[in-house]
Amino acid sequence: MKPIIRLSMGIALLMSACSAAFAQPQDKNSAPAKTTLYVGVYDSRAIAVAYAPSKYNPAGSKIKEYNEAKADGDTKRAKELEAWGEKHQRQLHRQGFGRVPVNNLLAHVKDKLPEVASKAGIDVIARQCDYTSQNVEVVDITKKLVLLFDPSEKTLKIVEELKKHAPVDLDVIEKHHKH
Numbered sequence: 001m002k003p004i005i006r007l008s009m010g011i012a013l014l015m016s017a018c019s020a021a022f023a024q025p026q027d028k029n030s031a032p033a034k035t036t037l038y039v040g041v042y043d044s045r046a047i048a049v050a051y052a053p054s055k056y057n058p059a060g061s062k063i064k065e066y067n068e069a070k071a072d073g074d075t076k077r078a079k080e081l082e083a084w085g086e087k088h089q090r091q092l093h094r095q096g097f098g099r100v101p102v103n104n105l106l107a108h109v110k111d112k113l114p115e116v117a118s119k120a121g122i123d124v125i126a127r128q129c130d131y132t133s134q135n136v137e138v139v140d141i142t143k144k145l146v147l148l149f150d151p152s153e154k155t156l157k158i159v160e161e162l163k164k165h166a167p168v169d170l171d172v173i174e175k176h177h178k179h
Contacts, residue, residue, distance in 0.1 A: 021132075034133075035135065038123050039136055040116070040117060040120055040139050040141035041138055041139075042145050044101060045096055046159045047095070048092055048095035049146075051105040052096065062088075065081055066078055067077075097173055109149065113125060120144060121139075122139055125141065
């Protein structure tokens with residue numbers, strides 16, 4: 001065979017092999033290889049416990065404002081602040097003892113969440129996973145999130161103690177608020 005014909009046939013075979021290697025699968029049933037998805041989960045109760053004494057909780061300033069309103073004889077403002085305090089405390093109790101979402105609390109540190117995710121090597125942060133496939137790895141990042149609230153040693157001990165107790169049913173929490 002002449003060298004030019006051999007070269008042409010070689011190029012044709014090479015092009016055919018390359019296009020087969022880079023071609024997308026035609027079978028709709030064939031799926032691409034799955035990669036592992038890392039999901040960071042947390043105990044929402046721990047977030048509420050860490051938030052309560054933190055600089056992000058406005059309760060201290062609201063109490064001061066309440067006391068000033070009472071001292072000034074502004075009963076309307078005092079009643080508004082009292083109602084706010086009861087509502088705020090009720091919500092924190094539901095979040096700290098039950099399984100009520102804490103998105104509003106995490107909103108205070110949302111700019112730090114990408115760094116937490118990066119350092120933990122996770123792709124997603126979620127309160128919980130109800131189901132995971134085999135290519136999902138769940139990682140507990142509770143403590144990493146708690147640390148965003150600059151907790152004291154006392155708060156960290158309370159967070160550790162939470163692990164020993166199941167969440168409280170919301171009906172039970174509500175009964176305590178009615179007394």
